[in-house]
Amino acid sequence: MAVDYYAVLDVPRDASPDQIKKAYRRLARELHPDVNPGEEERFKEVTKAYEVLSDPQKRELHDLGADPFSTGGGFGSGFGFSDIMDAFFGGGGASRGPRPRQRRGQDALIRVEVDLAEATFGTTKDLQVETAATCPTCSGQGTAPGTSPKVCDICRGQGQVQQVTRSFLGQVMTARPCAACQGFGTVIPQPCVECGGDGRVRTRRTLKVKIPPGVDGGTRIQLAGEGEAGPGGGPAGDLFVEIVERRHPLFQRRGDDLHCTVAVPMTAAALGTTIELETLDGQRTVEVRAGTQSGQSVTLDGLGVQHLRGAGRGQLVVHIEVETPTRLDDDQVELLRQLAALRGEDGPTTNGQVSADQGLFARLRDAFQQR
Numbered sequence: 001m002a003v004d005y006y007a008v009l010d011v012p013r014d015a016s017p018d019q020i021k022k023a024y025r026r027l028a029r030e031l032h033p034d035v036n037p038g039e040e041e042r043f044k045e046v047t048k049a050y051e052v053l054s055d056p057q058k059r060e061l062h063d064l065g066a067d068p069f070s071t072g073g074g075f076g077s078g079f080g081f082s083d084i085m086d087a088f089f090g091g092g093g094a095s096r097g098p099r100p101r102q103r104r105g106q107d108a109l110i111r112v113e114v115d116l117a118e119a120t121f122g123t124t125k126d127l128q129v130e131t132a133a134t135c136p137t138c139s140g141q142g143t144a145p146g147t148s149p150k151v152c153d154i155c156r157g158q159g160q161v162q163q164v165t166r167s168f169l170g171q172v173m174t175a176r177p178c179a180a181c182q183g184f185g186t187v188i189p190q191p192c193v194e195c196g197g198d199g200r201v202r203t204r205r206t207l208k209v210k211i212p213p214g215v216d217g218g219t220r221i222q223l224a225g226e227g228e229a230g231p232g233g234g235p236a237g238d239l240f241v242e243i244v245e246r247r248h249p250l251f252q253r254r255g256d257d258l259h260c261t262v263a264v265p266m267t268a269a270a271l272g273t274t275i276e277l278e279t280l281d282g283q284r285t286v287e288v289r290a291g292t293q294s295g296q297s298v299t300l301d302g303l304g305v306q307h308l309r310g311a312g313r314g315q316l317v318v319h320i321e322v323e324t325p326t327r328l329d330d331d332q333v334e335l336l337r338q339l340a341a342l343r344g345e346d347g348p349t350t351n352g353q354v355s356a357d358q359g360l361f362a363r364l365r366d367a368f369q370q371r
């Protein structure tokens with residue numbers, strides 16, 4: 001069902017943008033309705049093929065077997081649903097004039113990677129952006145220098161042609177877009193060689209983008225008018241910069257809070273200690289109280305990520321993991337035995353000691369045993 005636009009332009013599938021442009025220019029000169037009125041349909045097809053293959057996003061869609069014009073994102077000669085409805089029902093088409101060549105461009109999306117510190121404090125990035133820009137040679141008009149569009153002979157500038165068709169309702173007048181001018185009402189006898197008549201060229205530029213503090217993965221920053229330039233010198237769409245956050249080796253982000261886990265030796269957890277922790281704001285001392293259990297945490301206010309909306313920052317939560325020593329020498333074993341004896345912990349461990357409080361399972365078990 002999908003048309004092979006490579007075959008239409010007679011170029012290989014791996015053709016470069018330059019090859020595609022050259023192939024289109026050659027065919028467009030040969031098939032242009034002013035030169036060759038019998039080839040309107042092929043001219044339309046060739047123009048459509050060029051619009052798809054000259055746009056990296058549309059070309060990708062086409063390569064995947066999809067029809068880029070069915071997404072509603074088509075421009076140029078792609079006729080939309082309303083045109084088809086008009087063709088079927090005559091849809092009050094009389095009031096429809098020629099469609100303007102000048103239209104707003106599409107929005108564009110680019111992704112940018114930031115690390116946790118950049119997301120927390122904000123940053124400025126130089127981004128390489130590749131979009132369509134208004135053609136500098138013809139200022140978006142699509143015409144070769146010194147020439148101008150002329151009124152279409154076929155539709156006399158109406159952009160549509162009337163047609164009488166027979167249907168089960170009888171004779172129906174329908175208006176359909178004029179194929180010779182693709183509904184524009186005018187034709188460009190000599191298209192600008194730089195842009196092939198579209199009024200746009202692809203450009204690569206570097207854009208400074210300010211990334212505010214508090215962004216998260218998936219946050220989109222909207223830059224008005226930095227997207228794709230519109231056809232026919234139309235205004236550009238917007239550019240959306242989507243944030244991708246790189247993982248931090250120590251801190252996990254949950255909302256605007258940061259979490260990390262620090263291992264503390266058993267003895268230090270029992271006696272109390274301090275941890276020197278390298279935070280996003282430099283080194284901080286974390287107090288670990290005597291008797292800290294594994295899984296307990298210490299919260300440091302204001303050392304998390306800046307709230308994107310509103311003032312203040314999230315917390316930094318330090319989770320403590322108590323490490324039980326594994327490799328003990330004879331002296332250490334002796335000391336621990338003495339400690340155990342002093343604390344009366346040297347006998348076999350019973351269930352009663354493991355669960356001092358009567359948990360749900362203990363109560364259930366007791367209930368069974370009493371029966």
Ligand SMILES: [Zn+2]
Pocket residue numbers: 135136137138139140141142143192193194195196197199200
């Ligand atoms: Zn141009």
Ligand SMILES: [Zn+2]
Pocket residue numbers: 152153154155156157158159160178179180181182183184185186
């Ligand atoms: Zn026309």
